[in-house]
Amino acid sequence: MKFFKVPEPTIMRLSLYSRILEQMEDRGVPIISSVELGDAVGINSGVVRKDLSMFGEFGVRGVGYNVRELRDNIRKLLGQDRNWPVIIVGAGHLGSSLAAYPGFQQRGFDVVAMVDTDPEKIGTQVIERPVVSWEEAEILIKEHGVRMAILAVPVDAVQSVAQQLTDLGVEAILNFSPIILKGPSHVQVQNVDLTVYFDLMRFTQNLNTNGLRPQATTVRGIAFR
Amino acid sequence: MKFFKVPEPTIMRLSLYSRILEQMEDRGVPIISSVELGDAVGINSGVVRKDLSMFGEFGVRGVGYNVRELRDNIRKLLGQDRNWPVIIVGAGHLGSSLAAYPGFQQRGFDVVAMVDTDPEKIGTQVIERPVVSWEEAEILIKEHGVRMAILAVPVDAVQSVAQQLTDLGVEAILNFSPIILKGPSHVQVQNVDLTVYFDLMRFTQNLNTNGLRPQATTVRGIAFR
Numbered sequence: 001m002k003f004f005k006v007p008e009p010t011i012m013r014l015s016l017y018s019r020i021l022e023q024m025e026d027r028g029v030p031i032i033s034s035v036e037l038g039d040a041v042g043i044n045s046g047v048v049r050k051d052l053s054m055f056g057e058f059g060v061r062g063v064g065y066n067v068r069e070l071r072d073n074i075r076k077l078l079g080q081d082r083n084w085p086v087i088i089v090g091a092g093h094l095g096s097s098l099a100a101y102p103g104f105q106q107r108g109f110d111v112v113a114m115v116d117t118d119p120e121k122i123g124t125q126v127i128e129r130p131v132v133s134w135e136e137a138e139i140l141i142k143e144h145g146v147r148m149a150i151l152a153v154p155v156d157a158v159q160s161v162a163q164q165l166t167d168l169g170v171e172a173i174l175n176f177s178p179i180i181l182k183g184p185s186h187v188q189v190q191n192v193d194l195t196v197y198f199d200l201m202r203f204t205q206n207l208n209t210n211g212l213r214p215q216a217t218t219v220r221g222i223a224f225r
Numbered sequence: 226m227k228f229f230k231v232p233e234p235t236i237m238r239l240s241l242y243s244r245i246l247e248q249m250e251d252r253g254v255p256i257i258s259s260v261e262l263g264d265a266v267g268i269n270s271g272v273v274r275k276d277l278s279m280f281g282e283f284g285v286r287g288v289g290y291n292v293r294e295l296r297d298n299i300r301k302l303l304g305q306d307r308n309w310p311v312i313i314v315g316a317g318h319l320g321s322s323l324a325a326y327p328g329f330q331q332r333g334f335d336v337v338a339m340v341d342t343d344p345e346k347i348g349t350q351v352i353e354r355p356v357v358s359w360e361e362a363e364i365l366i367k368e369h370g371v372r373m374a375i376l377a378v379p380v381d382a383v384q385s386v387a388q389q390l391t392d393l394g395v396e397a398i399l400n401f402s403p404i405i406l407k408g409p410s411h412v413q414v415q416n417v418d419l420t421v422y423f424d425l426m427r428f429t430q431n432l433n434t435n436g437l438r439p440q441a442t443t444v445r446g447i448a449f450r
Contacts, residue, residue, distance in 0.1 A: 008425065015424035019403070041405065042416075078424045079431030093325045093352075097318035098419070101403070107420055127318075147430060172426050178244070178326070180265065190426045191267075194323070194417070195332055199240035199303045200233065201397050201415045205372060206304030 010051045014074050016041045017048070021071035033064040080108050085144040089161055090152035091116040091131045094176055098150055099127040112144045113137060134164065141168050151175040162189075235276045239299050241266045242273070246296035258289040305333050310369040314386055315377035316341040316356045319401055323375055324352040337369045338362060359389065366393050376400040387414075 020040040024032055034045040034052075041048075052058045052070075055077060059065040075081045088095045091114040098104070099111050111129050115137045116122060122133050132140065140146065149170045153161050158177045165173060172188040175181040183189040245265040249257055259270040259277075266273075277283045277295075280302060284290040300306045313320045316339040323329070324336050336354050340362045341347060347358050357365065365371065374395045378386050383402045390398060397413040400406045408414040 006428075011425050011428045012421045014428075015421040016405070016418065018424070019418070019420075020405075042407070077428070077431075079427045080424070084427060084430075093318065093322035097322035100318045101419060104420065104423070107423065109423060148426065172430050174422055174426050180241070180245070180267065182267075188426060188429055190422055192419070192422050193241065193244070194326060195244075195329065196237045196240040197399055197415055197417050198329070198332065198334060199243070199305070200236050201373065201399050201413060202304045202309060203231075203236045203239075203302070204413055205309075205397050206302075 006054060010054065011078075013041065013043070013047070013051055014078060017051075018071060018074045018078060018080065021067055021074065024067045025071055029067055031064045032067050032070075034059070037065070083108050083110050084148060085110050085112045085146045086148045086150060087111070087113050087115055087137060087141065087146050088129075088150045088152060089115045089165070090154075091118070091121050091126050092152065095150075095152035096126050098152060098176065099129055112146055113140050138168055141170065147171045149173050151177055151181070153177055155179045162187075231279060235279065236303075238266065238268070238272070238276055239303060242276075243296060243299045243303060243305065246292055246299065249292045250296055254292055256289040257292050257295075259284070262290070308333050308335050309373060310335050310337045310371045311373045311375060312336070312338050312340055312362060312366065312371050313354075313375045313377060314340045314390070315379075316343070316346050316351050317377065320375075320377035321351050323377060323401065324354050337371055338365050363393055366395065372396045374398050376402055376406070378402055380404045387412075 017037060020037060021032070034048040038045040038048045049059075052065075055073070058070055058073065072081075086109050088099055088111055095114055095116075099114060104111070113130050113132045113136070114126055115134060116131050117134070121131045124131050147170060149165045149172070151158060151161060151173060155177050158175060158179050158181050162173055162175070162181055162183055166184055166187050170187070173181065173183060173190070175189060175191045176194070178193050178195055180191050180193075181189050242262060245262060246257070259273040263270040263273045274284075277290075280298070283295055283298065297306075311334050313324055313336055320339055320341075324339060329336070338355050338357045338361070339351055340359060341356050342359070346356045349356050372395060374390045374397070376383060376386060376398060380402050383400060383404050383406050387398055387400070387406055387408055391409055391412050395412070398406065398408060398415070400414060400416045401419070403418050403420055405416050405418075406414050
């Protein structure tokens with residue numbers, strides 16, 4: 001029995017590699033080195049090699065990686081090679097922007113419907129997706145075998161909506177509302193708090209204003225004096 | 226001269242601590258332990274203590290942290306205690322949802338304007354923010370001392386918009402378009418690729434479908450067999 005542990009940052013970088021490899025393939029580039037791949041993502045080539053070595057023997061030492069082959073392998077690993085039906089809960093600005101997010105469709109996510117409780121929104125379309133009630137959502141979730149949901153609802157609705165989704169058999173929830181959601185243990189919850197990125201950027205800017213200059217910015221750390 | 230290096234994940238966690246501490250203060254909680262703070266964020270208490278010890282002596286061993294004091298310290302560290310004027314480039318769905326994002330205002334970000342090139346949008350308002358042309362943006366950037374910009378433009382416009390912002394004196398760019406932007410060395414660029422989160426969630430779901438079950442999900446790694 002295989003047993004290993006993949007760090008979350010590695011999976012996130014695989015996602016970035018996959019994007020770069022797509023761009024390379026579109027440009028007809030056949031081979032890419034770990035240095036080139038690292039440069040494109042903004043990290044050290046050693047990290048690239050270490051990440052990829054976790055999943056098998058890719059690439060030829062001194063030559064590089066076959067772009068198409070590596071892309072195909074990463075796509076399979078991340079499940080990008082199949083179609084994943086998802087529902088978005090909340091048909092406001094955030095939900096709509098997620099439905100319209102470029103790359104969402106390309107990467108194999110199929111937004112089956114958007115769920116909302118606003119009677120004025122139910123029955124309309126947002127980015128060509130139907131906005132439905134919870135009653136209709138229940139039918140669609142079963143019909144399409146939806147297991148993933150994206151939450152873009154007001155903070156005070158997050159916990160109850162998550163419960164509702166869990167009751168309907170959803171197994172993975174991506175929560176974009178700025179509150180930390182805790183799901184039952186059998187449901188995978190990923191909280192995406194966008195203000196974290198603003199704080200991260202401001203942290204360095206704040207140092208600048210205080211007469212301090214950041215010495216270096218890397219994907220792993222910010223050095224300053 | 227002080228010289229130290231703060232890892233990016235630490236800064237991101239500080240942002241999460243700050244949110245939890247705000248909630249605690251609102252509920253009138255005076256003291257919080259590292260275990261409680263860790264639980265709320267979903268990490269080990271040792272990580273909490275290590276993160277906070279980088280910035281000074283907070284808390285009393287065996288007692289905990291004074292909620293208000295710690296919140297104030299983190300707010301200062303992250304620059305949340307001041308008002309930061311920002312502009313959002315791109316008045317589409319993504320830009321609008323970022324302007325409407327809850328917590329954005331609360332955390333001291335002041336969206337001065339949204340910039341767009343669409344003549345139909347210029348002169349209108351989005352979430353009570355004026356949509357302006359680049360000519361007007363230039364004036365507003367100088368007037369308000371804007372140093373931070375948020376990019377929510379189509380992928381093929383990212384690089385030229387970043388150049389334009391840099392020419393106007395913007396020092397930090399938060400790029401939400403799913404392409405990796407590289408700025409000049411004196412400009413701080415933070416790329417936020419939302420598809421990374423979808424891939425992260427799907428990675429685990431993909432294992433499930435293949436008959437594998439994730440053994441544990443933590444903020445640092447996913448163990449599976």
